[in-house]
Amino acid sequence: MFKCLIPIKLFYSSQFYQIYNKFSRNKSLSLLLILISQSQIYYIICHPFNNLFNMYARPLILFNKFFQNINLDLNYDDTQIWSEIFLFLMLAMQLLYILCFVHLYCCYRVKVQKQLQRKHYEPIQYREQQLGIPFTQKEIYSIINLIGVSEFYITFGTKIFKYLFHYPIIQLALRKILTLQFQYTNLNTYQILVLIITYLVFILNIFSYFLNEAHDVQFSFKKIDYLSRFYSNMTKVQSLKIEILIIIVSILDNLEIDQIALLLVDTSLLILIIAISYRHPYYQEKLMNKIQIQSFSLYLCIILCIFIFAEGLNQDFSELILILIPLVFQISNLMFVQQENKTETLSYKNRNFDYLMMNIYKQCEEALGRNGILLNDIKYRLPKNLNLYALSTNHIISCQNVNGCFCSGYKKQNDHFITRQQFKYYIKELIRFHYELKLLSLNKNNSQKYAKSYFYYILYLSKVIKKPTKAFHEIIKLKNNMYTGLNLLDQMFTNSVELLVKDDFLRMIENKSITNQKYDCFKVFNYNKSINEWKEQFWCFAIKVKIMVCDTIKQESYITNN
Ligand SMILES: [Zn+2]
Incomplete structure (x- = not known):
């Protein structure tokens, strides 16, 4: 049908x-x-x-x-x-x-x-x-x-x-x-x-x-x-709330109902939107998150001023609003920063897992900048970013598999990392490590739920760790094991992630500086072709040898006969 x-x-x-x-x-x-x-x-x-x-x-x-x-x-x-x-x-x-x-x-x-x-x-x-x-x-x-x-x-x-x-x-x-x-x-x-x-x-x-x-x-x-x-x-819920707010306000505005009702609707929905947007950017x-949160806080401030001063007290609030605007901007900014640095427990069942990982990655990039600063500086900066600090030290303290784990490659001197570049690599590898554990720990029958984490992981391998070969392997694994169980939207995302990984993969092959990997890739791609070529050459050579041997025998028998 x-x-x-x-x-x-x-x-x-x-x-x-x-x-x-x-x-x-x-x-x-x-x-x-x-x-x-x-x-x-x-x-x-x-x-x-x-x-x-x-x-x-x-x-x-x-x-x-x-x-x-x-x-x-x-x-x-x-x-x-x-x-x-x-x-x-x-x-x-x-x-x-x-x-x-x-x-x-x-x-x-x-x-x-x-x-x-x-x-x-x-x-x-x-x-x-x-x-x-x-x-x-x-x-x-x-x-x-x-x-x-x-x-x-x-x-x-x-x-x-x-x-x-x-x-x-x-x-x-x-x-x-x-x-x-x-x-x-x-x-x-x-x-x-x-x-x-x-x-x-x-x-x-x-x-x-x-x-x-x-x-x-x-x-x-x-x-x-x-x-x-x-x-x-939660981001879906947030945008749905904004949509509802706009639609309700537009309808009520045209119905010409009492303005107090409109103010109440505005206030309650704006508070809900702001609460969600702090917690789930x-x-x-x-x-962009900062702009969104600050502007919603500002709207709430204006609406509250109308409520209190215009409707309630019948007072002029022009000057007051001029003082309040910069204040609200500053307060909402502080709250945003505070929320961002709030410590979260790392749990693989945490719905915010991907966000937490992305946040740590961003904090690592920001805290360490692009070019070298002294390690002592990091020591002072790290405690501000508690998630990054907690995650990086927790693993080192609690790591059981000391010699076999990736962290053994990042040796420390007097509890400090040797260079800040080393620390950066360590964090990148740590994020990969946690993603691998998360994907292993999840129930395979529940593929719909963790497909998104899988996408983040695969693109992380390809774009951040720069291992498109491994990413390619993972996406093939995903397509073989889970693809049919996914809904249409996730199937579409799988295909698009595959295309992105393929792009990186091809770029890596074209990159002449990676000669070893290039050689390996082509060896895999052209295996059958090479085998056939080899067979052909072997047969040509065998025929030539056969002709040569025959000729020599003929010549020798001709000489002995004469
Ligand atoms: Zn370890």
Whole structure:
């Protein structure tokens, strides 16, 4: 019944992540995008209180006016035309997005079918005559270009669209839906059309949110994309809470209910969001987490000020807010740093295991910098980063297998590591060691649960430890043992991790400085070929010897006969 879904599944599991990650957001682009989306959130949360700002905190009105433009809410003189144009544009962009996927899927099918035919019919000229599709060079180039454009648009649609248009769509679409449904009893054809389009845009927007949540993840310890999410269920909960907050506030704003209710909803949801984001940072990049946490703390501070001073005491709070803003920034920053350095017990069942490992890796990089500083400095710096300190010393103290363990290679003098570079290598190896123990200790039947840790481990081997051969071995093992038991999303991630490892592997082979490994790899790859060549040469040589022997015997018998 679902036979037709198989090629789509194959397309998804083998191609999707590559298309999705065509380009990565660098630091400056990420910074710009997160600032835009955070100011949009600010506008959506705070603009319902414009009249209160007008009375009690006039400077904030200027902020609201500025962020109104960023949120693309341009209905200045209550004309509907802007929101309608905006929603039409968004629908066009969303449909184009789907069309690009369909186009790429079709191209993929054509490619697969061609590969199959190439296997069946040789030689190539014969196949082309049979099918009657001889592509000229120009046609091939135009197809490749079109594929490139589609892939680029999809990456744009998934990686940038969210930060520019996601919140404005929610706000403007909900406003449109609610005003059309409540204010007009008899809708004309145009209004019905607008209503349908708005619903469509809203639903597609929510769909793209879930798509993003599932795929905007990166399993590498090395930063590639600065806005990719750290993988854990709590980060999903966090972003869902933000989504709920935006939707509820947008609905309540249009229902014109009492502002106290709105303030209560804002406060409670913001507290929840802040609590989760301290404990489970959303992004892999620290700076982005800091911006997110600080801006949410700021929104909470403003909302509380409105609550207490405007609604409660009917007092002007313009000056107070100017003092509070830097204070809140500083306090939230301190809390963030404190939370980051909080000691966590290392347990392989800990849900935060991957985060803890990544944190230790980052701390190691930061504490030791790139170039040499004296070991004494590390001694003073380490106690600040308690996780790093605890993890590094615990192993050395409690290691049972003194001679066989990796740590024996990192000999110490007077309880200090010989060089800081040695310490860095030791930490890298220690993280690998803990990952190996974790993966060994877990129940094999429970593969779904620890697949993510496996991905982190494999990419760690390939990108940080720089052992693509071992990573390659691990990914093959994973595919052989667990692949069929994984869900479709994890299968897709497995394939994409495999591609990344393969890239590193090939790069290593091409790297001429690693001559030994290069020799070994090719020996494995070309084993059969070499055996056959050797056999051929051996037979040639044997035949030559045979002819030579025959000739000599003939010559000798000729001489003796004469
Ligand atoms: Zn050891």
